[in-house]
Amino acid sequence: MEFSNEHPIYLQIKNDIYYKICKGNLRPGDKLSSVRDYAVEVGVNPNTVQRTYTDMEREGIVEKRRGQGSYVTEDFQTIKKLRDQMAFEQVQLFYSSMTQMGFTDEEIVDQLQCVMKEGGTS
Structure with missing residues (x-):
């Protein structure tokens, strides 16, 4: 993933995930990569990915399941x-x-x- 200097990285990651949800590449109920795995995949600090996931959870797009990880909401x-x-x-x-x-x-x-x-x- 290429990052621009125009917006914070966590927002760019969030928008990328949101595009994938809108496009159907990530479907309701799909599990997101772990914070650590996603950080390695896109080449950023895990804290940046954690901030992204927390932001998406606060917005209701992602649901955190204790001990299981983060999932795309099933609320259509x-x-x-x-x-x-x-x-x-x-x-x-x-x-x-x-x-x-x-x-x-x-x-x-x-x-x-x-x-x-x-x-x-x-």
């Missing part, structure tokens, strides 16, 4: 809420970028429809 409403939130943030970034380039709402919708017709590929 929580997962739906996460997906909706992440979609909104992506659309908001896209919209903000397009308006800053001077595109009107109509032009943005036209461009989006064009991309959708092509199946999202260029």
